[in-house]
Amino acid sequence: MKIILNPNYKQHEKAILQLVNRFFSEGSLIVQGSRNTIKSNFLENEKVNIKFFKKPGLLKAIIYSFFRSTKAKRSFDYANYLNDHSIKTPIPIAYVEERNSLDLLGDSFYMSQQIDYDFTIRELIHNPLFPERNLILEQFTEFTYKMHEAKVNFLDHSPGNTLIIKNDNSNYDFFLIDLNRMKFENLSIENRMDNFKKMWLSKQMVKIVAKKYAELSGNSEPKLQALLLKKTIQFKRKITKKKYLKRKIGK
Known part of the structure; x- marks a missing residue:
């Protein structure tokens, strides 16, 4: 697994990986899609949102692995850009990508703070x-x-x-x-x-x-x-x- 962290969450790396590994057995379901699933859970005392991106097909896996940023990485990078420009979005915490022996993309996850909105x-x-x-x-x-x-x-x-x-x-x-x-x-x-x-x-x-x-x-x-x-x-x-x-x- 490849994990990229918000520097403010570096000390939580182990706990973040545990949440990702237990994604399908724990947490509260928010959205169940055909390819993407979103759940909320707790990173220690903080409520977080975890978005799961299903493993792409072979062609898309090659594209996302070598030619284009993955959806999880884009979500993380774009959230940082927005916050850097004072445009509100849930604070990005981490993204995680599973890679095989050929460095092809498998499942991936994006984690951010959970927003309790009105x-x-x-x-x-x-x-x-x-x-x-x-x-x-x-x-x-x-x-x-x-x-x-x-x-x-x-x-x-x-x-x-x-x-x-x-x-x-x-x-x-x-x-x-x-x-x-x-x-x-x-x-x-x-x-x-x-x-x-x-x-x-x-x-x-x-x-x-x-x-x-x-x-x-x-x-x-x-x-x-x-x-x-x-x-x-x-x-x-x-x-x-x-x-x-x-x-x-x-x-």
């Missing part, structure tokens, strides 16, 4: 009467603008991948999760609006986001609203069409 963007989308909905959207837009200014193009910027914690005086903290798909680049204003498309925003939400982003960026509000609405509608149509075709093929 809700996600998904709740706002499904509930137009959600308390302080507009205020939260404005603060979320500020958070996304800050992310864009740090040259972060979060390719999985979707409703369930931002955890939200309410603080005093109606201030909200936003934490990015599921980090292994990111690009680090200068984003045009069109790319920035495109980055919101997976949020599944309503027309009213588009107006709020566009107005706030225009204030922050100095761009024209009507321009951003039209651009964001176009990107959102195109994405919704694409997903709706995909679901329709899947149902037709399944009949």
Whole structure:
């Protein structure tokens, strides 16, 4: 096993490896996917989140072993980048990779601090009467603008991948999760609006986001609203069409 640690957790290396080795027999299940599984557990007195990435097929194993960073490594590295740029994400603790005698990737794991959050963007989308909905959207837009200014193009910027914690005086903290798909680049204003498309925003939400982003960026509000609405509608149509075709093929 190869293990890379956050320097602040160096003294916990043995305990971290024990949690990884007992991943399938211990811990509380959070997500059970076909290839990825997420559990929570305790690293001594600290609650942690462990994400398991299933062993890839031979071709992908070769790619991840010699040509591209693994999902576990990307999660760890990207979390460090975000924290270095004051963009909140659960603190990365370690990543672990199993390798065979040919140095090909097997199973891998990413461990971070567990965030006990209040809700996600998904709740706002499904509930137009959600308390302080507009205020939260404005603060979320500020958070996304800050992310864009740090040259972060979060390719999985979707409703369930931002955890939200309410603080005093109606201030909200936003934490990015599921980090292994990111690009680090200068984003045009069109790319920035495109980055919101997976949020599944309503027309009213588009107006709020566009107005706030225009204030922050100095761009024209009507321009951003039209651009964001176009990107959102195109994405919704694409997903709706995909679901329709899947149902037709399944009949």
